[in-house]
Amino acid sequence: MSMIKTTGVCKTFHGSQGRGPLEVLKNISLTVEQREVVCIIGPSGAGKSTYLRALNHLETIDEGQIFIEDKLLFDCHHGINKVKMHHDERGKALLEVGMVFQRFNLFPHKTTIENVMLAPMHVRKLSLEEARERSKQILERVGLGDKIDAYPAQLSGGQQQRVAIARALAMEPRIMLFDEPTSALDPELVGEVLAVMKQLAGQGMTMLVVTHEMGFAKEVADRVVFMFEGAILETNSPEVMFNKPENDRTRQFLQSVL
Secondary structure (H helix, E strand, O other): OOEEEEEEEEEOOOOOOOOOOOOEEEEEEEEEOOOOEEEEOOOOOOOHHHHHHHHHOOOOOOOEEEEEEEEEEEEEOOOOOOOOHHHHHHHHHHOOOEEEEOOOOOOOOHHHHHHHHHHHHHHHOOOOOHHHHHHHHHHOOOHHHOOOOOOOOOHHHHHHHHHHHHHHHHOOOOOOEEEEEOOOOHHHHHHHHHHHHHHHHOOOOOOEEEEOOHHHHHHHHOEEEEEOOOOEEEOOOOOHHOOOOHHHHHHHHHHHHO
């Protein structure tokens, strides 16, 4: 079963103050299979984050189709979704998709465990005891079992990002999207977040990861996608992508970052 599938996804931002329209996604077709780890690389402004946000309906699309677990959720033409589906049904399907952002966005006035418990209680309707037990287990899984009563301000950036990962996992998603999860971290804190992501990949989580961490992509990805100026220019195994890229633009990008 395909966990994520998009066909012909297009998105244009319409400029303000005299700026013309900016086509940020151009005919993006991509499939992510169950248990697969796919890394998206490319320069800033390539449309990588916009694509991830579109999958989670944080961004609307103008054209194209989005399937989650083989269910068609969006079939858009001129910005109008042709799929007639009850709001609750679409919402339920989207709950299978967890997302971790560049910024941790934790509630500063709540402890680590309270941050993780919130969504399972309010959205999944877990009891206080169930949510607390689940959150505790997940925080232990990401190496923060000793920090459950700490507040975000008492944690390093790497620890805060691991809380953000735990918060997404607490909803028991079947797919995890990561949008440059280490880009806001000091270099010495990057490894601890990548270690948690490697662990998730090893446990069979389906993952779509936008990243600048080429070492991670090389080691963990099943496939690597190169995006440039809103389009996918190349999709390949890490071995081919990093050793013998087929596209000239991919080669230039990798030479500049490696």
